[in-house]
Amino acid sequence: MLKLRRTSTAVHVRRRDLFSYRDFRYAISGQYLSQTSDALTTFVLAEVMVFSFSQGPSLSAMTYALLVSAIPLLLIGPIAGHIADRYNRKLILCVGHLFRAVITLTAIAASFHRFHFYGYIVFALLMGLTRLLYTARATLFPMLVRKHELVAADSTSLIVGVIAGSTGGGIGILLTRHSPAALLVLACLGQLAAFALYRSLRTNLGTTVHRFSRNQLRHLINLVRMPKTKYAMFATASHRALLGICIASTALLVDSEYGLKTTGYVAVLGFSACGAFLGSVSSEWASEHFPRRSITIVVFALSSLVSLVxxxxxxxxxxxxxxxxxxxxxxxxxxxxxxTIQSNVESTKVGHVFAAYDMLYNLSFISGCAVGISLTGITQYSAVLVLASVGFGVMTCVFAYMNDGKSEPIPTSDSHPSTWQVLANTPATAA
Known part of the structure; x- marks a missing residue:
């Protein structure tokens, strides 16, 4: 019998309690500075030096955005996990932010008309580094917090990301016309500050692995096929694809209704970002009160109902x-x-698995948007939403019966992950 609510009392975790961990506090602060600087750099280049705001319809804007977002996923995504697992994550984050600082500083050259082409190169390099640093940062949290605190840590990271993007964009809007070069210098200093914070981490974040054997590849495949991992990856990717269909078709509906260039695309992005931010805030409460299967079923069922209405x-x-x-x-x-993926995959392989998961659900979203654009071009908006609703409904049934790998709960440790190695090396004494 399916039980929607947890049968046992979950450990309550407040996000602010995580900041009592020194290394988590430093890591989140580094993320905020890095993403603020990255958003500022992107805004300056996009709005002033490289691109002008699209004057075409949402169809053109969405097609261009999908192509641009697919490039780093396809080129960098496959190696991001390998790098995260092969090298010490502290080293990756430090070197990555140093490179970001240098690239940002050299982007000043793009402000000169004869060097505008360099802005495209800067964009490509920054997008590639973003994929690498995202994977390294996401696989960092299992080493900084306890297992039952991962949902709070992930939601905190996403909330901070939204605030950082808004901060960088806001600074760009206010000051870009005055001195773009000064803003790029400011962004460079932000990346250097992030480098200093990541360099101050004390927790052991992995060691360098010099070889990757066939046995390790076979073991990696087995990890992806684990019921918990497979359930999480499949659920997220399938919902993301159906959401992409809804987003694309809604953007084109708004566009056709008002005929105001990219109004539909911009409006959909705004509402989607707002919903995602609120979801980041509520995710800790949902995880405490409902098990993984229940969250999945409720999410798909409600999405089906909303699309149908x-x-x-x-x-x-x-x-x-x-x-x-x-x-x-x-x-x-x-x-x-x-x-789920962070807590159920061993630390030496979590980079590979998380990178594969990240690629899967992002490519699913791109594919869903492409399908939504195609369907909206040949049929009515209402028919596309009905198909999406049916898709959500079918997946509700699939995940209600699919094996999610649930087993007896494992007692959580009261000690911080940074002390586990010390405790493991401490000999037991008789009472």
Whole structure:
């Protein structure tokens, strides 16, 4: 019999309690400075030096965005996990941010008309580094917090990411017209500050592995096929693909209704980001009160209901709200899946598995958007939403019966991960 709520009392974790861990505090501070500087650099290059705001319809804007986002995933994604597992993660984060600082500083050259082409190179390099650093940072948390605190840590990281992006974008909006070069210098200093914070981490973040054998590859495949890992990856990827269909079709609906260039695309991104932010806030509460299977079933069932309701009332305003609600539901599922993979894969292989998971659900979203664009071009918006609703409903049934690898709960340790090695080397004494 399926039980929606937890039968046992979960350990309550407050996000602010995680900041009592010195290394977690430093890591989150480094992430904030890094992402703020990255957002500032991206805004300056995109709005002033490299691109002008798209004057075409949402279809063109979305197609361009999908192509740009697919490049780093396909080129860097496959090796990001390998690098994260092969080298010490502290080394990766420190060297990565040093490279970011240098690249950001040299981007000043793109402000001169004859060197505008260099802006494209800077974008490509920064996107590649972003994939590498994201994988290294995401696989860092299992070493900084306890297992039952991973959902709180992941949600905190995503909330900080939204705040950092808003901070960098806000600074860019206010000051870009005055001195773009000064802003790039400021972003460079932010990357150097992030480097200093990551360099101050004391926890052992892995050792360098010089070889990767066939046996390790076979073991990696077995890790991906583990019921818990497979359930988390499949659930997140399938919901992300269906959400992509909804986002693309809604953007084109808003576009056709108002005929205001990229209004649909920008509006959908705004509502989706707002829903994802709220989902990051609520994910810890959801994880404490509901098991993984229940969260998955509820997320897919509610997404199906929302899509079905909106399919009968094709009003742009309601469609945008529906996108926000669906993104909110997805974020709760995504953060729970992140924590599942982080906590159930050994630390020496978590980079490979997490990178594969990251690639899977992001490529699923790109594929879903492409399908949504194609379907909206040949049929009505309401029909596309009905198909999405059916898809959500079918996946609700699939995940209700799919093996999620649930077993008896393992007692959590009261000690911080940084002390586990010390405790393991301490000889037992008789009472």
């Amino acid at each position: 909106v399919s009968f009332i094709s009003v742009p305003q309601l469609a945008l709200v529906a996108v926000g609600v669906t993104a909110f539901l997805f974020q709760n599922l995504r953060i729970r899946s992140d924590a």
